[in-house]
Amino acid sequence: MVPSDTSTISPERRNGTAFGRFMLFRIAFRSFFLQASWNYRGMMNMGFLYALQPALDELYPAGPARKAAYERHLEYFNTNPYFSSLVMGVVLSLEERLARGEIDAEIIHDTKEGLMTACAAVGDGFFWDSWRPFVAAAALTLAFGNFLLTPILFLVVYNMPHLYFRFRGIFWGYQLGTDVIKLLKTFNIQRARLALRYATIALLCYLVPNHVNLHTPFLLSNLPLEYFYIGEKLVQGIGAALLVGLAAAGYRAKVDVLMISFLLMVMALVLYHWGILI
Amino acid sequence: MPNDHLTSSLLIGLIGGVVDLDSTATWQFMISQPIVAAPLTGLFLGALVGQEAAGLKLGLMIGTILQLLWIEQLPLGMNVPPDAALASVLSVALGFLAGRDFDTYVEREVCNTVALLVAVALGLLGRALDRGIRRLNTRMESWVTARIHASDATWALPVGHTVGGLYTFGKAFLFCFIVTWLGVEPLRAFTRSLSFGQNTGFIVIQGLLPSVGFAVLAGMCIKDRQELRWFIAGIALFTILPANIWAGWLAAALIVVRTYRTEHGSL
Numbered sequence: 036m037v038p039s040d041t042s043t044i045s046p047e048r049r050n051g052t053a054f055g056r057f058m059l060f061r062i063a064f065r066s067f068f069l070q071a072s073w074n075y076r077g078m079m080n081m082g083f084l085y086a087l088q089p090a091l092d093e094l095y096p097a098g099p100a101r102k103a104a105y106e107r108h109l110e111y112f113n114t115n116p117y118f119s120s121l122v123m124g125v126v127l128s129l130e131e132r133l134a135r136g137e138i139d140a141e142i143i144h145d146t147k148e149g150l151m152t153a154c155a156a157v158g159d160g161f162f163w164d165s166w167r168p169f170v171a172a173a174a175l176t177l178a179f180g181n182f183l184l185t186p187i188l189f190l191v192v193y194n195m196p197h198l199y200f201r202f203r204g205i206f207w208g209y210q211l212g213t214d215v216i217k218l219l220k221t222f223n224i225q226r227a228r229l230a231l232r233y234a235t236i237a238l239l240c241y242l243v244p245n246h247v248n249l250h251t252p253f254l255l256s257n258l259p260l261e262y263f264y265i266g267e268k269l270v271q272g273i274g275a276a277l278l279v280g281l282a283a284a285g286y287r288a289k290v291d292v293l294m295i296s297f298l299l300m301v302m303a304l305v306l307y308h309w310g311i312l313i
Numbered sequence: 314m315p316n317d318h319l320t321s322s323l324l325i326g327l328i329g330g331v332v333d334l335d336s337t338a339t340w341q342f343m344i345s346q347p348i349v350a351a352p353l354t355g356l357f358l359g360a361l362v363g364q365e366a367a368g369l370k371l372g373l374m375i376g377t378i379l380q381l382l383w384i385e386q387l388p389l390g391m392n393v394p395p396d397a398a399l400a401s402v403l404s405v406a407l408g409f410l411a412g413r414d415f416d417t418y419v420e421r422e423v424c425n426t427v428a429l430l431v432a433v434a435l436g437l438l439g440r441a442l443d444r445g446i447r448r449l450n451t452r453m454e455s456w457v458t459a460r461i462h463a464s465d466a467t468w469a470l471p472v473g474h475t476v477g478g479l480y481t482f483g484k485a486f487l488f489c490f491i492v493t494w495l496g497v498e499p500l501r502a503f504t505r506s507l508s509f510g511q512n513t514g515f516i517v518i519q520g521l522l523p524s525v526g527f528a529v530l531a532g533m534c535i536k537d538r539q540e541l542r543w544f545i546a547g548i549a550l551f552t553i554l555p556a557n558i559w560a561g562w563l564a565a566a567l568i569v570v571r572t573y574r575t576e577h578g579s580l
Contacts, residue, residue, distance in 0.1 A: 272552025
């Protein structure tokens with residue numbers, strides 16, 4: 036698969052000139068559409084090729100070399116979308132080397148496969164498992180207080196690391212090539228994930244006793260007015276903790292969340308009917 | 314009125330299409346998260362009838378509950394979760410459009426709660442439609458691959474990829490339009506048919522529903538017994554303390570800094 040001579044490369048690429056910032060930004064921008072044609076056979080393959088298409092078209096003139104490049108990238112591809120531009124940067128630098136005849140096409144295949152798995156593990160672990168739940172929990176504390184700018188704050192805070200990785204990733208990948216793995220290790224992603232997980236628990240500690248609305252008529256009839264406020268808070272806190280504990284036990288036992296919600300609704304209606312909750 | 318309703322349904326179709334594109338197909342800015350999608354829908358619908366604040370507040374209330382219910386759901390690899398984006402848009406649309414004709418607070422709240430429950434079921438239907446779109450995309454991928462193999466037809470790629478995005482938009486647009494167009498009147502009639510006692514029961518449900526989301530978040534975050542003990546102690550502390558959002562944020566910030574700085578990343 037190594038081109039025998041450099042005649043398959045566009046004349047402007049033959050001397051190995053690097054792609055400019057505009058092209059890299061263009062690829063990063065196109066990576067936003069990575070999953071538009073997500074499919075069961077190649078998953079994100081069409082999106083990946085679509086993002087790289089302008090660079091490949093510039094690298095290879097129309098003909099067998101371009102067709103081979105397209106076919107190379109129509110193979111299976113799946114990774115974390117926010118880290119996809121990083122993989123694209125690495126692949127682009129390797130494509131340049133392939134076009135100059137320095138490496139074999141197999142190297143691109145193997146590197147891409149290894150990198151997409153690593154990026155999926157790091158990206159999914161950080162963004163889906165830690166960052167999104169944390170930002171959502173923080174936003175919920177505001178939303179429960181009827182703070183109307185909550186959606187905007189959520190979007191701004193959530194997208195700061197997203198856009199940073201999306202646009203820096205393409206440059207890191209392109210400039211560092213396969214050394215980008217060393218860079219990923221310096222981020223201390225595991226420690227960041229742990230910190231975010233603990234912070235989410237702290238926010239939950241605030242949310243649970245304050246935002247599950249549980250009111251019973253017994254306090255009104257049995258408690259003197261001066262103790263009513265503390266009584267209400269205690270019932271709310273303890274009742275909410277018990278409810279959350281029950282629901283969490285169901286969740287851990289792999290009961291579907293919608294089934295848990297349904298059971299809770301039935302329980303709420305029964306307790307309301309008996310006059311225990313108002 | 315029919316023209317109003319048509320305009321509202323078209324608007325909801327458009328919002329649904331754009332929001333659903335964000336959930337997997339494009340951008341992934343998280344506009345599709347219920348806490349954003351629902352208030353956005355409320356704001357646009359409210360603007361249509363000059364009640365922006367009311368629409369936004371309703372969106373925020375519904376978005377908060379749906380965000381909690383589906384906080385763990387993500388489209389990872391082959392997994393297709395319930396369509397939380399469409400559920401958010403539709404629950405606000407149905408709740409707002411059907412509820413604005415009621416005079417009492419209780420009736421409006423019940424209408425919103427019923428809309429929320431209906432939208433959860435619609436979210437499950439949305440999941441089935443998403444799977445259908447993925448199957449259509451798989452056919453499209455075969456077509457693009459065949460074109461490129463056979464004739465170096467590089468134009469097939471952008472065409473196929475764009476059509477994939479259009480499938481997603483079209484599905485969401487039509488789904489939201491049809492449900493809004495047909496669903497408002499039946500919801501209004503159902504709410505009218507409920508007695509006062511049943512109505513207030515629905516409000517009790519609304520108050521308890523967040524506990525499911527909190528449980529899911531706790532299930533995701535708490536990994537061992539020690540963390541569970543910290544969690545229970547934290548709840549006890551915040552039960553006694555006055556309800557102050559800043560205390561929660563301060564605790565979270567301190568924990569982030571301390572954990573990140575500690576060498577082994579433990580408390």
